[in-house]
Amino acid sequence: MGAQDVPPVSPSSSSATKPLETIGEATKMPSLEKKPATATAFTGELSRQDEPNVYVSLTYDALDATAQMARVKSAKAGAVVLFAGTTRDSFNAKTVTHLSYSTYTPLALKTLSHIARTLLQSTP
Incomplete structure (x- = not known):
């Protein structure tokens, strides 16, 4: 995967300011900008595993080291x-x-996965 596969997103980009749900039919994951009111609405973690040795996740919950x-x-x-x-x-x-983070979740997971695969490929 090359750098061209990870499109840049800037604050001025129209998709960077829209809620996730309005971007397209294929993008129905909740945004990490605001935790849902009920636990049943969201399990607390969004993850991506492209291959056995690459796993990335975003979570609302405290990290369990x-x-x-x-x-x-x-x-x-x-x-x-x-x-x-x-x-x-x-x-x-x-x-x-307090600290507050926001992200465009699909791009964040894709970028984290790309970084992990790059690191995996660069190590013996």
Whole structure:
């Protein structure tokens, strides 16, 4: 897959500002911009697995580091490395009260999958 397969999306792009549900019939996944009101409306995770060694996901829930490390653990691997970051309590002299992320979910999953496959292909 080449760079031409991952189309750029800019804030000025018309699809970047529309809710996911209105973009097209093939795109019916909920947006991660706002968690649905009921748990039955959405399980909390959107994932993509293009091949056995490539799995990416987006979630509303807190990340379960133990579960993610178990997913990649292998007798063929010498280590599993995890980076866990934290958020500062202030930014530009203002108190940070929360973080909010938004994404165009299909493109985010496609891009993450592309990055993972590229890394997999570049390692012996």
